[in-house]
């Protein structure tokens with residue numbers, strides 16, 4: 001019988017480290033051509049400024065089949081609701097039968113954090129001590145968890161959000177075992193001038209910091225923008241960085257940070273150093289010197305959702321967690 005896995009179930013079943021490992025395996029499988037991942041289908045829900053994305057994928061060996069429906073409604077913030085609503089259907093790859101219906105928002109947060117964590121483990125400086133978060137919403141919390149997992153030397157945290165109440169609440173709600181000195185930054189410039197690692201996790205359509213202020217050796221995870229017109233990170237950052245994308249297909253069709261400089265003729269797709277599968281398979285190098293600026297641009301891929309969902313389902317079976325239901 002299929003099971004329902006709630007957001008609390010998913011949270012209790014998955015650790016960031018395990019999901020990073022599952023994503024690594026999934027990207028290796030992708031590099032061997034063992035996955036089928038069509039570009040996601042985006043459905044504009046114009047009257048409500050929303051967009052719903054349908055993200056299916058199939059992976060061979062180990063087998064997996066599933067689809068996520070994720071909707072991004074930025075106006076939800078004003079209603080006190082999360083920007084993202086998501087649901088995941090995991091099916092048996094040999095029969096197509098339903099195995100589990102899962103909360104997809106928790107799955108998305110953890111897998112997006114894990115993707116940044118995985119990329120950062122190849123691109124960031126191991127001795128990074130200062131983390132800067134631009135955007136203090138839902139994703140930022142998972143990104144912080146992932147950065148803590150990858151950079152054990154982190155000691156300081158600067159948080160900036162255009163909504164000051166959100167950054168203040170973010171600091172108040174930090175876990176007590178964080179072991180980092182955390183403060184609200186007064187401006188993005190303050191974050192960028194201090195940070196060794198930066199995460200941009202905003203809904204902004206225009207650049208949230210000035211790339212000219214980046215210090216040598218900084219690593220940036222830019223996760224917020226997911227349409228060709230959104231440019232959360234400016235052109236200067238892209239031009240100054242070694243650029244790695246989650247997938248070429250995804251970023252070359254959806255990431256404004258990459259597409260806008262290409263359209264303007266100042267950047268080209270040949271200048272993208274690698275995708276994540278290139279790094280994990282060892283075909284491409286990560287960071288090569290201490291002064292390099294590195295940028296990981298992600299728009300998210302169904303490969304990640306499937307990897308995290310399979311892991312959650314396997315662990316749920318082992319632990320007897322989940323509500324069985326007939327359909």
Ligand SMILES: NC(=O)c1ccc[n+]([C@@H]2O[C@H](COP(=O)([O-])OP(=O)(O)OC[C@H]3O[C@@H](n4cnc5c(N)ncnc54)[C@H](O)[C@@H]3O)[C@@H](O)[C@H]2O)c1
Nearest residue numbers: 083112135137138139161162202203204223224298299300
């Ligand atoms: N790359 C991926 O795989 C992936 C996965 C999930 C979500 N996302 C995207 O990440 C973004 C953030 O998602 P979320 O769930 O955290 O949303 P959220 O609404 O919870 O948080 C976004 C925050 O960004 C802040 N913000 C907006 N403009 C800003 C600016 N210029 N400077 C600083 N802060 C600013 C908002 O005030 C808000 O607090 C969304 O665009 C979402 O679609 C990407």
